[in-house]
Amino acid sequence: MAKRLWAKLLADYSGQVIMRAAEKTVKDSTYLPNVHEVLMRCDIADVHGLPSTHAAYMEACRAPSPKREYSWTHPAIYYAGRASDWFFLANEPEAVAFPVFKRNYELLLQRIQQGEEIELELPKALPEHSSVPLPRKEQQQRLHALQDLLKD
Numbered sequence: 001m002a003k004r005l006w007a008k009l010l011a012d013y014s015g016q017v018i019m020r021a022a023e024k025t026v027k028d029s030t031y032l033p034n035v036h037e038v039l040m041r042c043d044i045a046d047v048h049g050l051p052s053t054h055a056a057y058m059e060a061c062r063a064p065s066p067k068r069e070y071s072w073t074h075p076a077i078y079y080a081g082r083a084s085d086w087f088f089l090a091n092e093p094e095a096v097a098f099p100v101f102k103r104n105y106e107l108l109l110q111r112i113q114q115g116e117e118i119e120l121e122l123p124k125a126l127p128e129h130s131s132v133p134l135p136r137k138e139q140q141q142r143l144h145a146l147q148d149l150l151k152d
Contacts, residue, residue: 013042080105
């Protein structure tokens with residue numbers, strides 16, 4: 001009966017994904033995994049080779065500032081960290097911060113599994129011409145010229 005349950009629950013995944021998920025789960029766990037743990041790993045392994053939730057959390061916590069410039073394993077880690085608040089991740093203990101990050105990361109994983117492309121948005125380019133303030137004397141001259149135009 002247990003074999004049939006496992007087979008039914010894992011039927012949606014390829015053999016390669018199941019093997020990779022089972023290997024990672026066994027390596028990371030003290031005990032043999034249950035079907036829920038393998039399913040969670042299958043979901044992660046099935047999504048473009050994304051790291052596990054804890055590995056993503058560690059990457060988010062260790063990434064230097066500016067966060068946008070860091071070379072992320074996957075943009076989902078950046079967005080999960082940003083949604084969790086970088087200051088919160090840096091200043092709270094793992095027992096407090098990890099559940100928040102985990103929720104945000106798993107929501108992003110679900111979006112990716114549904115086919116959504118997640119990419120880092122490019123920063124806005126600088127304008128071609130930067131406006132440098134005029135010297136005070138020239139500002140006053142232009143102001144007086146405008147005032148003269150309004151008097152007429």
